Amino acid sequence: MSHWALHFILKGVASLPLSLAQILGGLGGILAYTFSPHFRGLFQENYHYAMQLHGRTIHPLRAAAASGMLFIDSLWIWHNPQRALQLADVQDWSSVNQAVQEGRGLVMLTPHLGGFEIIPRILATHFPATILYRPARQEWLNDLIEEQRAYPNMHFVPTNLQGVRKMVKALQEGEAIGILPDQVPSGGDGVWVKFFNRYAYTTPLPARLANRNRTPVILFSAIRKSLGQGWIIKAQRLNAFSEDPHQAATQMNEAIETVILEAPEQFIWSYNRYKHPEGAELPPQG
Template identity: 25%
Template structure:
């Protein structure tokens, strides 16, 4: 890991939480406003999704959401210090306490690893997928320190590893709100395409499909909401898998509109 990155992370971590957030977000906001293409795409995405917002409002939301996400990425480095409250239905609780495996679709909100962290705290059976940087292979230790089983996205046969984990009773958290070419959907009234991975793994492993998202509540505090998308495992049928993805994205829209400043708007999701 480059020395200057380690130094920045350590310096910020030494500060107390309010000061840490203030310093980090000031730096992040300054850089983001000068990022050109990324900044413009973020503002455009917001205006396309929320056409009633004026340009200035979209710019303010773009900056705030980017600051929130970038600070959440930093929080991964002190994951074991975060306070997490889990809210879930009796149906979700039953799935977990019956020791059943499940796949959990998550969104790019706040600190991306808070959902698998929350799942580990309530079940002890959390698995996630993460792209471990080649320049910092020690990053996998961050997950291991809090008990999360992490599969490196760069590994071979990742899909089969995830299916095996779910079959063996693990609760597998996967980000599901990014662009991919698998399934044609509508997202904020615009045609795009989405990944089918979460539904496909549910079908292959024959486990329920859940949804999980994290809402920042304050300094180092998160609330994680777990919901049921499909209580019964999906059939290995392309039409059922596609329908599940479309329904999932309808729920994503409602969550994002409820917490627009906590979702990552910068991806090129509409192509």
């Protein structure tokens, strides 16, 4: 299938009613789990371990379907931002406003959970937001993502030194920055700490940026409601991070785990969270 054809299909799916798009996404997740050994292998290893660790018994096909819905939610939100905002049930936004009013900017953490792509758009309706992202390896896919993600008051910067400098500048101007905290950083940019009791290479960047000027850090979640009904948006202000990068990354991962366990089937378990990036030191044993 050509890139243009896939581009057209994805846009077509994003144009459907949300409930129908999510059904298709769920079917796609089940098909990937059934027929893709790579998807199923990563999914089973990550999901089963985390569920056993916390005594949960959610059927893997249900979680695989929810994983497919996560991808479709993102497409749908990009294509229908105003409709998506109307379906966002925002809870306790006062904590966000209070943090911003302190005048030191805001560090926004949004793990890959549910309809996470709606969160920066909610923020952007109130104040400017600079979002750190990792460009896709395929040029056509990166072009599609950049085109669809574009939104007023949102600025995307790549995961490099120039992008970090732009985020520092945004914080200095009292604006918000957004980081995906559960994404594996490049070798040399992370630390090995536990995530669901397994060592995962984790970014210390949120803590480093927040500790520069005591910037508030808020962990957001967007948990999917029933089909076509949108998402429940929650915002939790985290305690100040430790100056030690390992302790700070551990604090962050523990907070992310707590949020994920509110709706564990909606997390992106097929992502290789525990990979060893090139250039990174070996993880600790045990």
